[in-house]
Amino acid sequence: MFSKLVVDYIAGNEKIRDYYSHRPDIDGIKLAIADKKKSTLNRELLHSELVKQYRGLVTSDKVSNNIVSLLNENTFTICTAHQPNIFTGHLYFIYKIVHAIKLADELNDTLKEDHFVPVYYMGSEDADLNELGEVTIDGEKHQWQTTQKGAVGRMKIDNAFLSLIENISLQLSNSLYGAEVMDRVRNIYTLDKTIQQATFELVNELFSNYGLIVFIPDNFLFKKACTSVFKKELTEQFSHKIIADTVAVFPSEYKIQASGRPLNLFYLKDDIRDRIEKSEQGFLVRHTNIQFTEKEILNELALFPDRFSPNVILRPLMQEILLPNVAFIGGGGELAYWLELKKIFDIVKTPFPVLILRNSFTIVDENTAKSIDRLALKAIDCFAPLDEMIRSYVKKNAENKIDLKENKIEIQKLYSEIKNIAAKSDPTLMNHVDALLTNVLSKLESLETKMLRAEKRKSDHAVQQIQKIKMKLFPGGILQERVDNLLYYYSTYGLSFIEKLYENSSGLNQQFCILTENVGL
Numbered sequence: 001m002f003s004k005l006v007v008d009y010i011a012g013n014e015k016i017r018d019y020y021s022h023r024p025d026i027d028g029i030k031l032a033i034a035d036k037k038k039s040t041l042n043r044e045l046l047h048s049e050l051v052k053q054y055r056g057l058v059t060s061d062k063v064s065n066n067i068v069s070l071l072n073e074n075t076f077t078i079c080t081a082h083q084p085n086i087f088t089g090h091l092y093f094i095y096k097i098v099h100a101i102k103l104a105d106e107l108n109d110t111l112k113e114d115h116f117v118p119v120y121y122m123g124s125e126d127a128d129l130n131e132l133g134e135v136t137i138d139g140e141k142h143q144w145q146t147t148q149k150g151a152v153g154r155m156k157i158d159n160a161f162l163s164l165i166e167n168i169s170l171q172l173s174n175s176l177y178g179a180e181v182m183d184r185v186r187n188i189y190t191l192d193k194t195i196q197q198a199t200f201e202l203v204n205e206l207f208s209n210y211g212l213i214v215f216i217p218d219n220f221l222f223k224k225a226c227t228s229v230f231k232k233e234l235t236e237q238f239s240h241k242i243i244a245d246t247v248a249v250f251p252s253e254y255k256i257q258a259s260g261r262p263l264n265l266f267y268l269k270d271d272i273r274d275r276i277e278k279s280e281q282g283f284l285v286r287h288t289n290i291q292f293t294e295k296e297i298l299n300e301l302a303l304f305p306d307r308f309s310p311n312v313i314l315r316p317l318m319q320e321i322l323l324p325n326v327a328f329i330g331g332g333g334e335l336a337y338w339l340e341l342k343k344i345f346d347i348v349k350t351p352f353p354v355l356i357l358r359n360s361f362t363i364v365d366e367n368t369a370k371s372i373d374r375l376a377l378k379a380i381d382c383f384a385p386l387d388e389m390i391r392s393y394v395k396k397n398a399e400n401k402i403d404l405k406e407n408k409i410e411i412q413k414l415y416s417e418i419k420n421i422a423a424k425s426d427p428t429l430m431n432h433v434d435a436l437l438t439n440v441l442s443k444l445e446s447l448e449t450k451m452l453r454a455e456k457r458k459s460d461h462a463v464q465q466i467q468k469i470k471m472k473l474f475p476g477g478i479l480q481e482r483v484d485n486l487l488y489y490y491s492t493y494g495l496s497f498i499e500k501l502y503e504n505s506s507g508l509n510q511q512f513c514i515l516t517e518n519v520g521l
Contacts (some may be wrong), residue, residue, distance in 0.1 A: 001383070001479055005254040006332040006357060009339070010232075010510055011290055015089050015251045019339040021352040024327075027105065027128055028354045032326040033076060033114060035351035039325055042225060049073050061205055062211035066117040070324065074114045077213075078104040079319060080329040084153050084199035085132045086144055086161075087185065087313045089491070091481040092331060095501065096358045096360050097140040097203070100329045101210045103356065103507030106440055116326075119217045121319050123265070124196040126155020127273040135168075135485040139475065142168055150271035151309070153196030153218060157189050165189060175491035185487070194282075198236055206498060208440060215320060218268075223305035226318050227493045229348060230265060230301055232278075234283070235294070239264045239313050239353065242343045250340070257336035266309040274311060320350050345520070357510045361501065362480050363489065364516040368472045371465050376403040379473075379514045386477075393457050393466060409443060412437065 009016060012023065021035070022028035050067045069075045080096040088094060104116040126132060132152045133144035144164055148155040165185055172178035188201045200214050218222075223230075232238050243260045250256065265276045267285040275286045282293040292300060301308055310318050316338060319325065330338065335355050345352045364372070364379050372379060381389065415437040422429040423514050475483040489497045504513050 002332050003255065003336065005339070008254075008469070009335060009355070010357060016254070016339060017248075019246075019342050020355055021342065022354050023082075024354050024356045024510065029326055029508075030111070032351065033111075033353045035464060036076060036324055036326055037073070039349075039351050042322075043071050043073075043324070045221060046224060046322060049219060050215070053200075053214075053216055053219075056203060057201065058206040060211070063204070063208050063213060066211050066213055069115050069117060072115065075324060076114060077117050077119045077323045077325045078107070078327045078329065079121050079215075079325045079335075079353070080120045080322055081123055081315075081319065082499065083123040083126040083128075083132050084195050085135070086164075086195065087135050088199075088202065088486050089132065089135060089161055091484050091486060092358065092360070094206075094486050094498065095361055095481060095505075096329050096331070097207060097212060098143065098501045098505050099356070099359045101207065101212055102359075102502060102505040103329065104211075104326060106507035113280060118211060119213045119215050119323060119325070120207075121217065121323070122153065122196065122199060123315065124149045124199070124216060124218050125268060126153070127151055127266075128455075129155075135487070136475075136483050137168060137171060138488045140171060146209050148271065151218070151268060151273045153194060153199070154271075155195050157191055157193050157195070157198065159191070160193065161189060171302060171393060172491040173486065175488075177494040178491040180494065181487055181490040206495075212243050215323070216231070217322065218306070218309075220306040222322055226310075226321055227301055227305050229314065229317060230305070230310075230320065231298060232348070233263065233265055233314065234297060234301065235330060237263050237278070238347065239344050241345060243313060243340060246343055255336070256332055256340070258340065260313040263309070263313045264313040266311060267307060268309040269307050275311075276308075299424070312337060313341065313344070315352060317344060317348065319408060320345065320353060325353050327356055329356050329358050338401075356508070359505050360479065360481060360512045361504075362423065362473055362512075362514050364514060365492075366517045368469055369516050371469050375462060375465060375469075377466075377469075382469055382473050386467065389451050389466055389470065390463055395457060397462070409442060409446070410438060415440075 005016070007019075008515070010024070022031045040505050047067060047070050050070070054063070078100045081099040082093050082096060083089075085093060087143070100120070102491075104118040107116040129144070129146070129148075129151055129152055133140050133146070142164055145160050146155065146160070165182070168185075169178070172182060182275040184205065188205070189198045195214060196218065200216060201250075203212070203214050207307050234483040240260050240262050240472045247256055247259060261275065262277055263278060266273050267276050267290065272285070272288060272290075274288060276297075277284055277286060279291065281291055283297045318329070319328075328338065335357055338355055362379070369379075372382070375393065376412065381392075384392070390521055415433060419430055419433040473480055493500075500515060504515060
């Protein structure tokens with residue numbers, strides 16, 4: 001379920017040691033803190049803009065105190081980042097945030113001379129509505145049908161979105177906490193509010209008691225603080241050259257996650273977010289009539305820095321310029337492209353944070369847990385491919401013997417003796433004996449398959465149960481966290497669901513956790 005690159009990173013494989021600064025352990029965090037203390041950071045800007053962002057929003061004292069603490073030189077952030085998917089999108093959105101909170105809390109208990117604040121950095125400038133505007137709730141897919149264009153965070157709640165809310169409400173109406181969660185959703189996702197603002201409010205309601213700060217970088221002054229990097233990208237296209245050099249020497253056994261483009265900035269205005277490209281006259285914005293000379297685009301950057309938006313290559317750099325960050329929590333794909341970026345950080349003299357693979361969870365509900373127990377399985381058995389699960393179960397529970405492994409060994413011994421006998425008469429007959437053995441073994445394997453099929457028919461009900469278990473825990477053959485949405489689990493368990501995630505998360509002990517509903521089996 002995880003790439004070789006991520007597994008090797010966690011294991012400390014030396015092949016990728018040059019692509020990050022510090023290991024994901026307590027010593028690595030300490031070194032990252034030392035690096036950050038040496039760097040320049042505008043804490044006053046960070047504090048003042050967060051105060052403006054939160055003005056008028058009800059939040060916890062813990063969040064307010066954390067915002068104030070950012071003025072202190074010994075306060076550092078533990079950051080995770082994600083786009084503003086509607087209703088938080090996939091479950092791993094929640095898992096990332098919970099992990100950042102847990103790591104900050106653990107570090108506050110361990111490194112008492114410093115203070116650590118969890119931050120959710122909102123990638124609200126993403127324009128991929130197909131990805132951000134869809135959720136799957138208990139197997140049912142819901143899609144926001146809107147004609148709006150540009151950055152999804154700037155899109156507004158329309159009547160189509162309100163209809164979507166009512167469709168989901170009908171689906172969850174019989175759940176214990178269905179009314180509670182949908183009332184909360186209706187109060188937040190109101191007509192003409194931006195997706196960015198609604199996501200901010202929803203995440204704040206879910207996590208303010210944990211002290212989480214929501215950071216929205218789509219901001220004039222935050223962009224202005226990054227204009228030197230944007231200018232360097234416009235005039236030199238420096239990031240592409242560095243990425244190309246990194247990719248050229250990156251170990252060949254690993255997949256390249258993000259190669260970037262010749263120029264890694266977007267132009268962001270009204271309902272436009274499209275790539276800036278070099279042209280004969282200077283620069284153009286793809287799929288528009290907008291063009292600039294170099295002088296004009298640099299003047300545009302000086303006057304309107306908020307109209308420039310970093311892509312996946314430069315977004316991490318903007319994050320680290322603006323935040324006193326020492327650790328970044330990300331999924332496998334995110335860590336893979338971060339590992340390509342270290343030299344970009346080096347060239348602009350910005351510390352590279354400790355990279356930490358987010359915690360993963362599989363949630364085993366009561367009915368699924370009972371089915372697993374009845375079949376004498378364990379939840380961890382369900383990580384095997386479906387065919388392998390079924391084969392293993394049928395062989396273990398078959399009324400008759402269907403494994404001919406020992407018989408095959410005996411036959412191989414017999415043919416070995418025959419081969420020796422034949423060779424004494426004519427050495428050329430040895431190949432003929434080998435061919436006969438291959439034919440016999442092939443027929444035995446075919447017989448085994450037929451016997452297994454017959455036993456499967458006898459175990460038809462159990463096979464169907466295994467299929468249902470597999471589909472519940474791995475919908476579509478992939479991790480549950482990459483399909484399911486929070487609303488179903490909130491409607492079933494209430495906010496105690498997030499509490500359980502927090503209790504079972506671990507900061508630096510990167511893990512995969514199976515959470516089984518307590519059903520008193």
